Amino acid sequence: MKTTEVEIVKLEDEKEYAVLDSLEVKETKYLLLGLLEEIGKDIDTPTIVIRKLDKKEKYIVGLEDEEEYNKVFNAFLEKEKVS
Amino acid sequence: MKNKNIEDLKKQMDELSFDLSTLNQAFDQNIKEVQDRFTNTVLQKEKEWQEVIQKQKEKTYEQNFEITNTKDSETTNIITDLNRETSHLIQVLNLEKRDETSFNNTSKKTPLLDSINDRIKKNIGRIKEISLKESIKPKAKCKKKSRKQQIEAEQWKKTLQYYKCLFAGGTLATTMLVTPATIFTLNHLPPKQPIEMASDEIKNGALQEYKENIFDPNTNTVIHSHDLIEMMYETAQKYEDPIVGFYLVYQNLDDWCKNYKIDDFIYKYNLVFQTNYLNIENFLEVNHFQDMKELEAYVLERLNEEELEVGRGL
Structure with missing residues (x-):
């Protein structure tokens, strides 16, 4: 069976998330995460989380506000369009 | 005297017989001629009629052919009109369908798009709400610890x-x-x-x-x-x-x-x-x-x- 190696991270809620995608906006790296337990399951409202890494990429931190969220959300969308 | 009279009478009778024979012959000849003429006439007439009938048949055939052709042409026109009308109706139906169609009532033609659109329209609000809530956490901070996990390639591809x-x-x-x-x-x-x-x-x-x-x-x-x-x-x-x-x-x-x-x-x-x-x-x-x-x-x-x-x- 052919497999793919997927990066898994654990957030502050102690739940594991699969890294669906990542991108860099203005020197900040953002992660698009999907709840691991939902991967491969037929779920109507899957949990899609966007987080970012601090400058040293040692910590995963939450976004500041809705404006930042929308900006990154659209950036991920655009990346999907050109990938 | 008497004998002479008898001889005269016999002679006259012979002459008359001759005449009668001649007349009979003439009559027979005439009859034959009449018969021939009649036969010829009938045959001629029959021939003429046959020609007339043939001509009439040909004419009828030509007329039928014209009628048939006319019918074909008319049928074609009718079919063309019907096609045009059908096409118009399809357009009208499409327009009506389009009017009825909206983001909340997406046109359904392919199962995949249908399914995705259904899910999007039903759940996008909730998905974004959860996503927004889970993403905006200014105070959330955890050390980046990641591990690798093998997931079936096909399943991962579908998930993405x-x-x-x-x-x-x-x-x-x-x-x-x-x-x-x-x-x-x-x-x-x-x-x-x-x-x-x-x-x-x-x-x-x-x-x-x-x-x-x-x-x-x-x-x-x-x-x-x-x-x-x-x-x-x-x-x-x-x-x-x-x-x-x-x-x-x-x-x-x-x-x-x-x-x-x-x-x-x-x-x-x-x-x-x-x-x-x-x-x-x-x-x-x-x-x-x-x-x-x-x-x-x-x-x-x-x-x-x-x-x-x-x-x-x-």
Whole structure:
């Protein structure tokens, strides 16, 4: 069976998330995460989380506000369009 | 004396007999002539009648042939009229269907798009709500500890595809507020009418929001730029024929962004215009074009027609 190696991270809620995608906006790296337990399951409202890494990429931190969220959300969308 | 009289009488009788014989012969001859003449006459008449009948038959046949041909022609006209009427009805039905179709009532033609659209329309609000809530946590901070996990490739691919559809579709649905634009008719002459769009206010607002962040894959930065959907709107407003619009936007893809995947173009196009094309080949097939050259020729012809109409002040 052919497999793919997927990066898994654990957030502050102690739940594991699969890294669906990542991108860099203005020197900040953002992660698009999907709840691991939902991967491969037929779920109507899957949990899609966007987080970012601090400058040293040692910590995963939450976004500041809705404006930042929308900006990154659209950036991920655009990346999907050109990938 | 008596004997002489008898002899005279005999002689007269002989003469009379001769005369009678001659008369009989003459009569027979006459009868034969009459019979011959009658026979000839009958035969002649019969022949004449046969000719007349033949001519009449030929004439009737010709008339029938003409009638048949006329019928064929009439039938063709009727069929043409019926086809035209049917085509018109299909267009009317499509337009009615289009009017009934909205973001909340997406046209359903393919199971995949159907399923995705259903999910998007039902759950996008909730998905974004959860996503927003889980993402915006200014105080959330945890050390990055990652591990690798093997996931079945096919399953992972499907998962990414599904997330991508939800992600892209959800964003489009919430930012563009797409209203039904058009349903392509199955012939080369789509209804000659302006394509319906979202109101300018909604569209401009949505575009502004949409244009704020455009990702540039070459520099990994977010830039301001034209976007595909704006091009679709602009082209559709400029050209009434959606096939022309489709072609012009498609043609622009190569120059504008060579990295664009055509599948994505089709996906976005279907979302904006509520069509269900699977790919370019499907677009050509549905619209009865054999290849891109034929489509190009059609578009050039339509563009020339539009120029002429503009020139005439139409």
